[in-house]
Amino acid sequence: MFLELKNTTFGYKNPLIQEVETGLQLGETCLLIGNNGVGKTTLIKSILNQIPVLDGEIRLQNKQIKDLSNKEIAEQVAVVFSKSQIPANYTLTDLIALGKYIHYPYYFELTDEDKVEVEEIIYSLNLSQYTNFPLQKLSDGNLQKAFIGRALAQNSPMIILDEPTTHLDEENKIIILKLLRKLAKTRNKLILFSSHDWRLSKEFADKIWLVNDGILDAGITEDILLKHDELLNPNIFHVNEGFVPPQIISPALHKEMLYSFLQKNASKNLSTLKFEFIDPFWLISGPDFQQKCGSFSEVADLIANIG
Template structure:
């Protein structure tokens, strides 16, 4: 096991996550999820030895992090936080090149092979056109990609990313996640990244660490998703106290859309209705009648006329 956490208690003055006993191997891609404030970033900082454990141990390649120097931790773990200081007057190429300087004194010039590797990373992340652009002039998404590029250039066996896709559009989100998975599988890296979006796990992660109620649940993605219903059911927010929902039989996304539509437009009891989504039509049952609607606009007009 390359990363091991043994009977650890994680937190500051009080415990946020207790009795953590988990591990990851090189080649694993793991998604860390949980609500805001449950301790995800604190867990990451504990692995980096920036936050001291309240109990237990963390081992990297069978060495306790307590015994590692800052330089040794950097050689073992590259990290990207969601909020980072932006070096002034640095270009994208300068920032990504920084990943190489953990191996050299700052006044050294990078070797030819180092420069080629930086160039390859810039190409992989689709940042060619921004290579010589100052960081302060980048969009949030491209800036995030540049920081991820620096972590990749560090060539550490472990890469940890805190909310790496927060500022990215769908295209760049895919570029990042595909690149991270490729690194894990082709270069035998251990990738741990946090996100609020559990859907990323199904496509890109091998394992999940799920923090809930001060405990950390870990395992194969599909096992953890099926064991925790709240991770796969669409959340339907109750924002209208006078609204009583009907029965809705539909795929999750259609169910969510209809629920939102009805709650916004009707402050009343609709429990006598049933909505079934069949062959791209809504079949509405009410008492002994049935009505077929093709659009949400038709649904609103129909309910207004009969209720």
């Protein structure tokens, strides 16, 4: 086991995540998920030995993290935080190349092989057109990708990313997550990343660490999702006091969209109606009628005419 958490409790003065017993192997990609404030960043910083654990221990390659120097940890673990300090007067290439200097004294120059690898990382992140751009002129998304590039250049066996896709659009999220998974499988790296975007991220994660109510539930992605129904079923929020919903028979996402639409557009009791989604239309049944609607506009017209 490359990373082991042995009866580990994370927090500051008070525990945030208690008695964690789990681990991860090289070649695995793990999604760390949980609401804001549950301790995800604290857990990450503890793995990096930036925050001491309250109890138990963390081991990297069977060595306690607290016994390793900062350089030894950096050689084993590269990290990307959601907010990073931007070095002054650096170009994109300078920042990514900085990941190489963990292996050299500061006065060394990169080898030709290092420079080629930096160029390959830039290309893989779809950043070639920004090679010599000052960091201050990059968009938030491209800047985030540049920091991810620096972590890749570090060539550590493990990469930790705290909300790596926060500033990215859907296309670039997929580029990053595909690249991380490819690294895990082809270069035998361990990838641990936190995200709120579990609907997308779950497709790329072998395992999930779910933090909830002070407990970390760890396991194969599909096992964790099936154990926690709240992750798969979207919340339906009731914000219209005059609205009483109908019976809705449909997939969860369609149900969420219909519920949202109806309560914004119908401040009335619809409990006598039944909505059934039969792709591509809604079959709407009442006490004395049945009608098909192919769009929400048609649904709105129907609801408006119901007393």
